Amino acid sequence: DGGITQSPKYLFRKEGQNVTLSCEQNLNHDAMYWYRQDPGQGLRLIYYSQIVNDFQKGDIAEGYSVSREKKESFPLTVTSAQKNPTAFYLCASSILPGTGARGDTQYFGPGTRLTVL
């Protein structure tokens, strides 16, 4: 089955610790994205990557880092510099233009809820 997987579903971390959230897709999508959702805030873009070994900051990148060493994987690290890390984190992917279809439609994983204790 093709899709996007995020692990773990629930994650707890102590204040001051870094933590890495996993995102894998087997849809052969070029672009991948990380969002965070807070109550009443909608989806806010953290980082995105349109090609391997390249990524761009989104609207709220401070305190986060990413890597894109493989097309299938786009892990997000929440560092101790992130002031309010407790949130629901969503990963998404999409195709890129030139494939004959509109590349903007993003497909989301099931999300990871991170709680800082």
Next chain:
Amino acid sequence: DQQVKQNSPSLSVQEGRISILNCDYTNSMFDYFLWYKKYPAEGPTFLISISSIKDKNEDGRFTVFLNKSAKHLSLHIVPSQPGDSAVYFCAASESRNTPLVFGKGTRLSVIA
């Protein structure tokens, strides 16, 4: 500065009636619009989209209307079913190479 606005945080509709969810945008460069549906503790699922060259797109019970001059789009669900109860996000795209911009969502409750 919010480029995509969903001004109604919540909406309640009786089962069988029409649900109308609204979305306004400010960026005139947006040319592609999408609606996503989200259940609690799950990722959003793509529902329906519309290109700026059209003013209507229909898929089963779901229809999206686009009014470019008013910078407004709406999602109509007819007839509404209890399983439609979820948060609906409006999203827009400026070009094929830019990420989607999302609204804050509208929580729809369909009452049996």
